[in-house]
Amino acid sequence: MKELVALPLLSLVLIVQLAIVSRIPVLGGYADLMLVTLAAWSLQDRVETSWHWAIFGGILVGWSSALPWFVPLLGYLLMVALSRLLVRRIWQAPLLALFVVVFLGSLIVHIASILILRLTGTSFLIADALSIITLPSLLVNLFLALPAFPILRDLAVWIYDIEDEL
């Protein structure tokens, strides 16, 4: 039953994202709190619900954003897949894995957004999008990943009653 904490937690993350984080731009970009949360959660040891979290978080963001609903959902699912792949290979270095997952996950979501916007007829230069929006967003996401990882590790310890080995 403790896994159900994902519902209020991810809802809270969405509220903070819409009300606060999206109002603090760095150049043209800003942090993706949902992505960072999902990345930090999926890299926790013994966590088995990262797919559920990704689906719920993706639906929440897709519902609230003007982007097509499947773009954030697809991006988060791809990021979790990458995360599950990495956690088996470089699990000894969770912070390194976290940075890799957040970096690549942000790129995946942004590239998916750029592609879908271009396909729907929005006119802009991809180079501008990458330099003005993607690059600052990447930096902010990586910065936020540092505190997010220990917070979600504590949550995983609480949910799965595991010993904190780190």
Added chain:
Amino acid sequence: MKTIFPRSLQTTIIFLVVGGILALALGGFFSSASDSFGNSLISAQTWVSERYITIRDFFNAPNDIVSLQQRNAQLESEISGLQTQVIQLQQQLTDTQVLAALVDFSQSSPESVYKATSVIGRDPSPFLHYIIINSGSNDGIRRGMPVVTNQGLVGHIDAVIADAARVQLITDPASAVNVRLQNADTDALLAGSLTGDLALEMISQDLEVQEGDVILTSGLGGDYPPDLLVGQLFNLRKRDYELFQKASVQSAVDFSRLEIVLVIMNFKPVDIAPLIPVETP
């Protein structure tokens, strides 16, 4: 030892001597001596009194410090409460000023019916320029309604749920608004961008436009009512090899600080899509 004088005479002499001394003292003849004595006495008393007060304070001081600390904490608590009140009142004052400006604006355009609503968020995607307002279909908000502030055009309603709605800003890269230049009396197209800058396109090469020209909505296309203030033209770019002139637009609205906006309730956008001819194979 045998006394020379009888006892009654001794008593009389002592009384006379004492009485004489008192009479002399009262008459001021001993003033210097009494002053010296008094000063010595007062000095001694002062010294003793000061030592006593010091010793008494030494023993009573802890109680005073505790009471002072309690009083200090109480006063600090009151100060923080008052500071909170000041901040709340300042916020209320700011809101009141914004609302007063909006009321002035709505009174200046009595033909429109406005609904004031708060901005509660922004789109989670940094590629889009949308805001979320806390009024929805329960408040009569419908898709396509224009959104303004007292400063000018903000955008239009893009999606609605029961108690909230999403507004596409005119700065969104997918936004295009038909506008007219007030001085040149010509139409043009206002386009948003990723960075939130506004660009004016489709200005004929033949037209003489100047920086500072006021830009208003034209009403063409049926998306917005005419004559809503958009901004001012600046940074005009005219090249001979291009079909149209281009310019940047300084918006009248500060989109980074949107807090309260007005939805124009009595404007129904016209969908002209059926009128656009479709190529038949």
